Structures are given as C-alpha cells and as structure tokens.
Amino acid sequence: MPISIKTVCSASTLALIAALSGCSGESPDSAARATATAAAPKATASSGDEWLSYGRDYSEQRYSPLKQINADNVEQLNLAWFGDLAERGGSYEATPLMANGRLFVSTPWSKVYAFDARSGQQLWKYDPKVPGEWAVKLCCGIVNRGVAMFEDTIIWATLDGRLVSVKADTGALVWEKQITDREGYHSITGAPRIADGRIFIGEAGSEYHQRGYMAAYDARNGNELWRWWAVPGNPALGFEQPELEMAAATWNGEWWKTGGGGTPWDGVTYDPVTKLVYIGTGNGAPWPADIRSPGGGDNLFTSSIVALDAATGAYRWHYQAVPRDSWDFDNTQQLVTADLLIDGTQRHVVMQAPKNGVFYVLDAATGKPLSADLFVPTANWLTGFDENFRPLINPDANYGQFGDKGFYVVPSYAGAHGWNPMAFNPDTGLMYIPTSYGSFPFVAEAGAKMGNQLLSINTSKRPEGPPPVLQGEGSYLLAWDPVQRKPLWEQRSSSSRTGVLTTAGNLVFQAAGNIFRAFRADTGEEVWSTNTQSGAVGGAISYALDGQQYIATVSGQANGGGGYWAPNYARLLVYKLGGSATLPEPVSYSPPVLNPPANFGDAALLAQGEARYLEHCSSCHGTSVGRVSSLFPDLRYAAALNAEAPFKAIVIDGALQNNGMVSFAQYLTPQDAEAIRAYVVSLANAARNPTPPPAPAAQVH
Numbered sequence: 083m084p085i086s087i088k089t090v091c092s093a094s095t096l097a098l099i100a101a102l103s104g105c106s107g108e109s110p111d112s113a114a115r116a117t118a119t120a121a122a123p124k125a126t127a128s129s130g131d132e133w134l135s136y137g138r139d140y141s142e143q144r145y146s147p148l149k150q151i152n153a154d155n156v157e158q159l160n161l162a163w164f165g166d167l168a169e170r171g172g173s174y175e176a177t178p179l180m181a182n183g184r185l186f187v188s189t190p191w192s193k194v195y196a197f198d199a200r201s202g203q204q205l206w207k208y209d210p211k212v213p214g215e216w217a218v219k220l221c222c223g224i225v226n227r228g229v230a231m232f233e234d235t236i237i238w239a240t241l242d243g244r245l246v247s248v249k250a251d252t253g254a255l256v257w258e259k260q261i262t263d264r265e266g267y268h269s270i271t272g273a274p275r276i277a278d279g280r281i282f283i284g285e286a287g288s289e290y291h292q293r294g295y296m297a298a299y300d301a302r303n304g305n306e307l308w309r310w311w312a313v314p315g316n317p318a319l320g321f322e323q324p325e326l327e328m329a330a331a332t333w334n335g336e337w338w339k340t341g342g343g344g345t346p347w348d349g350v351t352y353d354p355v356t357k358l359v360y361i362g363t364g365n366g367a368p369w370p371a372d373i374r375s376p377g378g379g380d381n382l383f384t385s386s387i388v389a390l391d392a393a394t395g396a397y398r399w400h401y402q403a404v405p406r407d408s409w410d411f412d413n414t415q416q417l418v419t420a421d422l423l424i425d426g427t428q429r430h431v432v433m434q435a436p437k438n439g440v441f442y443v444l445d446a447a448t449g450k451p452l453s454a455d456l457f458v459p460t461a462n463w464l465t466g467f468d469e470n471f472r473p474l475i476n477p478d479a480n481y482g483q484f485g486d487k488g489f490y491v492v493p494s495y496a497g498a499h500g501w502n503p504m505a506f507n508p509d510t511g512l513m514y515i516p517t518s519y520g521s522f523p524f525v526a527e528a529g530a531k532m533g534n535q536l537l538s539i540n541t542s543k544r545p546e547g548p549p550p551v552l553q554g555e556g557s558y559l560l561a562w563d564p565v566q567r568k569p570l571w572e573q574r575s576s577s578s579r580t581g582v583l584t585t586a587g588n589l590v591f592q593a594a595g596n597i598f599r600a601f602r603a604d605t606g607e608e609v610w611s612t613n614t615q616s617g618a619v620g621g622a623i624s625y626a627l628d629g630q631q632y633i634a635t636v637s638g639q640a641n642g643g644g645g646y647w648a649p650n651y652a653r654l655l656v657y658k659l660g661g662s663a664t665l666p667e668p669v670s671y672s673p674p675v676l677n678p679p680a681n682f683g684d685a686a687l688l689a690q691g692e693a694r695y696l697e698h699c700s701s702c703h704g705t706s707v708g709r710v711s712s713l714f715p716d717l718r719y720a721a722a723l724n725a726e727a728p729f730k731a732i733v734i735d736g737a738l739q740n741n742g743m744v745s746f747a748q749y750l751t752p753q754d755a756e757a758i759r760a761y762v763v764s765l766a767n768a769a770r771n772p773t774p775p776p777a778p779a780a781q782v783h
Contacts, residue, residue, distance in 0.1 A: 131626040133180045136273040141419045144505035146624035150631035152587030156610040160661035163202030167652040172224030174638030180625040188226040192240035206253030214744040220269035221289045228273030232301040239270035259304030277352040284346030288367045289535035294345030308395030312344030312363045325397045329382035334375045343367035344384045351417040359392040362413035368538035370526040371406040372482030380405035399449030410495040411438040437497030455567045458519045462492045481524045488525035488545025495522045503581040503621040517560040518578035571606035581621030593618035616651035633657045674719035678766035691761030718766035729759045
C-alpha cells in the first residue's frame with residue numbers, strides 16, 4: 083500500500099553539500115537579506131503592466147500585482163480580441179510575453195508571432211524552419227514553451243537546438259546560433275531566461291541517452307559563456323568540473339556509454355538576491371537504476387535541484403530529491419523564489435513541487451532543506467526521510483531488481499506535478515499547483531523501448547497483481563500553504579495539465595480542457611468561466627495598457643482525440659472587463675468512423691508490424707499503457723489503412739509532413755510500413771468486433 087508521509091524532521095543540510103559549496107549551512111542575517119532584496123533588480127516593471135519573462139519576473143511566481151480585474155467583478159470579463167495561430171501537429175504550451183504594447187507568443191515548430199496588445203493585429207511572424215524530420219528525434223513533443231526579451235530583441239530556442247534572436251518591432255533576424263549537437267537526439271522545448279546579458283537554457287533528451295547540461299550564452303550574439311554538466315562522463319577522460327569527480331563516485335558500471343541523463347529541460351530561475359541560477363535536472367537514462375548503474379549509487383546530479391553561480395556557472399549547492407531515481411521523477415518543474423516568515427524568521431527560499439509528489443522549501447543561499455512534505459495523499463516510492471532530508475527509498479519500488487514482477491509507482495511517472503507552471507500569491511501565501519494523483523506500471527527490461535525512446539522498460543507488460551486503490555485519485559488544482567505545510571483547498575473542476583496565473587485581485591486563472599476558469603485565490607470558489615473551443619495548457623498572463631487590465635492565454639490543445647484531423651482552433655485569446663468580441667462558431671466536425679479493411683498478413687508480418695509500431699509510432703499514437711497525446715490521431719480510424727499506397731505515402735513519403743507527420747524513410751522500409759498497416763488493421767478489427775467473454779461453465783448440482 084502507498085505510505086502517507088506528512089512529518090519531516092528539521093535538520094542541517096548534508097555535510098558534503100556544505101563542504102562543496104563553501105557554505106556553513108546557515109542562512110544569512112535576515113536584515114542583510116532584506117537589504118539585498120530591496121536592492122535586487124527586477125525582470126519586469128514593478129507596476130506589473132508588462133510581462134517580460136516566462137514567470138513575469140525573476141521570482142517565477144506568476145503573480146500579477148494588477149487588481150482592476152478582481153473576484154468581485156470578474157463575471158464582467160469577456161473576450162477583447164483573439165489572434166489565430168496556424169501551426170498543427172504539436173501542442174501549444176507557451177506563456178506569452180508582453181512588452182511595449184506588443185504580445186509575443188511561440189508555437190509548435192518553434193515559430194513566433196507578434197501581435198498588437200491593444201487590437202490583436204498580427205505584426206509579424208518568424209519561422210526558423212525546423213526540419214520536419216526532427217519530429218522523430220526529439221523528446222517529448224513538438225512544442226515550445228516561450229520566448230525571452232533582451233533589450234530590443236526577442237530570443238527563443240528551437241526544437242533542433244538553435245538560439246534565435248530577432249528585432250522585437252519587426253521580427254528581423256539579428257543572430258542565430260546552433261547550441262546543441264545536431265548529430266545527437268538533443269532538442270530544446272523550454273523557454274530561455276535572461277539576466278545580466280546572459281541567456282540560461284538547458285536541453286531535453288535523457289530518454290535518448292544524452293548527457294545533460296545547463297549553459298549560459300551571450301544575449302548579444304549567442305556565444306557560449308559557460309557550461310555545467312549534470313552528470314559525469316567517462317572518468318578516463320577527466321572531468322570538466324571538480325564536483326563531477328565526486329558525482330562519478332555515485333555511479334557504477336559504464337554509465338557514460340548511455341549518457342547518464344540529467345537533462346535540465348525546463349525549470350530555470352535566476353535569483354538577483356543570491357546571484358545564483360537554480361536549475362532542476364532530469365531523470366537518469368535508462369530509467370531503471372539497476373540497469374544504468376548496476377550495484378548501487380545515487381547517480382548525481384540526476385533528479386536534483388542545483389544552484390550555480392550565474393556569472394561563471396560554478397557549482398554552489400545541490401539537493402537530490404530522488405537518489406537513484408527509477409521512475410522518471412525528474413526535478414525539471416518550475417522553481418519559485420519568495421520571502422517567507424518561517425518559525426518567526428524571514429527566509430529567502432526556493433520552492434518546488436516536482437513529479438515525485440513532495441513539496442520542497444530550501445534556503446535559497448545554501449540549499450539547506452527547510453521542509454519536505456507530500457502534497458498528494460500518499461506516495462510509495464519512499465518510506466520517509468532521514469535527519470538530513472534524504473528520502474528513504476522503498477525497497478519494493480526498485481522494480482529493476484525484480485524481473486517481470488514490476489511495480490506500480492505512486493504518484494505516476496507523468497507526475498504529481500508536471501511541467502505546467504504553478505503560481506504563488508504573496509497576498510494569500512498560497513502556492514497553486516496543477517496536481518495529479520495516480521499510479522503507473524513499471525516492468526524493467528534491458529534495451530526495451532517506449533516508442534523510439536531507449537528507456538529499458540517494457541510498456542506491453544504489467545506488474546504482478548492489481549494496481550493500488552487510491553482514494554482521491556484524479557486531476558485537480560491544489561492550493562498549498564508552504565509555511566503551514568498543508569493544503570488549504572482543491573478544485574476538482576480544474577486540471578493537472580494546465581498552467582496557473584494568480585493576481586492581486588484575489589484570483590487564480592486556469593483552464594481545464596476547453597473551459598478557462600477563474601477561482602477565488604483565498605477559498606477556491608469558481609467565479610468565472612468561458613469556452614475557448616480548444617484546450618489551453620500553458621500559463622496565462624496579465625498586463626495593462628491605457629489603464630485597462632487584460633488576461634491573455636494561448637489555446638490550441640486538441641480535445642477528444644481528433645488530432646490533426648480535427649479543426650484547428652489554436653488562438654491567442656485576450657480578455658478584459660466589458661470585452662465585446664466573440665469567437666467564430668465551431669466548424670461542423672464528424673470524427674472518423676472505425677471501419678477498417680479485413681485483416682491480412684501472416685503471424686510473422688504482424689509480429690514485425692507490432693515491433694516497428696512500438697518502436698516508432700506508439701509514443702505519439704499510443705499503446706495500452708504507453709505515452710499518447712490527443713494531438714495525434716488514433717490510427718485504427720485512419721482511412722489510409724484501406725490500401726498500401728496511401729499508407730506508404732504518409733509513413734515513407736511524408737505526405738502529411740505539413741501536419742506534423744514526417745517521413746520515417748530514414749528508419750523504416752516500405753515493407754515495415756506495410757507490416758505496421760497490417761498490425762494496426764488487426765487492432766482496429768479487434769476494437770470493432772471485440773471477442774465476447776467466455777460463457778460461464780455449466781454448474782453441476
């Protein structure tokens with residue numbers, strides 16, 4: 083059964099961390115902190131009229147001090163204008179930026195639009211022309227989460243690992259720089275952060291056995307200033323950083339041959355108080371620790387919160403949230419800084435609610451853990467914490483040791499909190515967390531893939547026994563008090579897969595599916611909602627122009643499994659009090675009908691098709707337990723199943739490349755494509771004509 087862990091003892095930070103960081107483990111004097119806080123530069127205007135970075139300002143709180151729109155008048159909120167976004171075949175995950183009367187938003191395939199923030203007129207669009215075939219080399223999804231601003235330029239990263247800078251007023255190219263190895267399977271989906279002329283950004287790809295790193299680049303030209311490797315390489319070749327020698331002692335086997343993982347693909351926060359940049363590192367590669375590092379070891383610096391000197395990249399401290407992670411519990415979720423009154427003392431802290439279900443509050447200067455509490459009801463990957471806040475791993479959770487026995491982990495690998503941004507309101511003192519509570523089946527198998535990701539778990543197998551029965555399982559918005567260390571309210575009409583905005587108007591904004599809602603920040607009461615016609619999964623923002631406050635969000639997540647067959651309702655939506663705009667009526671749409679041809683092919687062809695499908699198709703189009711997105715169609719309904727030629731035209735020739743379905747000619751032969759067609763046809767017929775359950779045996783009396 084999952085174990086509920088709610089009490090954690092206070093203790094000093096690990097001696098090793100203190101030794102490496104040169105810190106005493108104690109917080110600086112609170113008066114000195116207050117002086118530093120007052121003198122700290124801001125990433126955005128103090129009035130809150132603009133939204134100049136991913137989390138609005140350096141703190142990443144996603145809190146707007148604007149309050150013209152508030153809990154008492156929000157029912158008057160209505161659409162002011164909308165701007166259409168054309169890209170298909172990916173998820174719209176961006177947080178817009180607003181500066182100088184312009185809104186900037188990135189879209190799938192790393193394209194960027196600029197709109198007039200008053201009228202919605204499109205001012206320019208920049209297409210970096212990411213090659214379509216990159217879709218088969220990236221983790222995880224055709225997405226881009228946002229842009230950054232530096233002086234008079236807009237800067238963002240592309241799926242194929244470039245940094246691009248354009249003029250904010252015209253969209254004209256200023257410079258472009260390749261910052262990843264194009265021969266590898268690196269991709270960049272996160273938003274850059276910029277401070278003191280430095281761009282901070284990491285990369286994705288642990289699932290493809292990459293060795294993760296965080297780097298800083300010159301915002302004027304894209305030149306690399308420093309790089310910090312998250313995991314050690316081959317010890318025989320030496321170490322780029324002194325702390326990597328220590329980290330190597332926590333690995334076993336020949337981990338460097340698979341890269342090790344640790345990619346810091348999202349969470350990045352610059353702190354002007356400490357002059358540190360905080361990053362969250364990704365999971366190890368492959369997933370089961372007993373396969374990637376046989377014989378033990380914590381596998382630093384995977385699944386950790388790490389502080390680096392922003393100017394030099396020098397290591398300052400770390401906290402490893404999940405030593406020897408086997409459950410894809412990366413710590414790449416958003417990192418938020420704040421000043422909290424804890425036990426009568428003002429503390430400058432960094433907070434995170436990562437996938438593993440534990441809410442962390444750390445001293446921002448030293449990394450000393452101040453609290454670590456479950457924000458979901460139970461977790462079964464750990465049994466508690468020791469006196470140094472090191473989690474005690476549940477031996478039963480080490481599924482890599484148990485062959486086909488496997489393990490149902492709680493919370494799910496998808497995360498108690500995924501990448502979707504949370505928000506902190508200093509008025510209420512609450513953190514608003516998109517939360518999920520569930521389980522996921524893990525069965526280890528060396529070399530097994532999930533799609534074309536090299537994870538060493540078998541997605542077609544289930545652990546022995548039934549999954550755990552969880553009370554309160556589901557998706558919801560949670561209001562968490564980081565000082566009292568407990569939940570204050572939850573909203574089940576909300577979602578775990580949508581970002582959050584909170585404001586001084588005592589409001590929290592979040593979407594669930596195609597309904598965009600506002601709640602009272604203090605009580606969670608729903609006070610407003612509107613239909614956006616498609617899902618919004620990134621974070622909303624608020625800004626003001628000419629004395630008028632606006633709320634802006636991006637919608638574009640397909641609903642109902644239609645994928646790129648369904649109408650495209652991707653838009654930038656902007657609301658104000660008394661707005662009078664309306665969305666066009668939805669286009670009439672009939673989803674495809676399950677009408678496959680007759681089964682064909684012998685057992686060998688079907689086996690080949692199943693193997694190729696699981697390797698190359700399932701990560702987008704789904705299996706019974708694998709990753710799947712409603713952005714991509716259920717292939718059992720595809721009309722192209724009816725003949726070899728149209729199916730080959732799509733899979734091999736790239737006939738639907740403009741819709742995000744690129745050619746797989748580099749990886750599959752025409753005969754592979756025909757085998758996949760045979761396999762999918764068999765699945766479609768099984769779904770249309772399910773085998774009835776066997777009749778009960780005759781009873782003998």
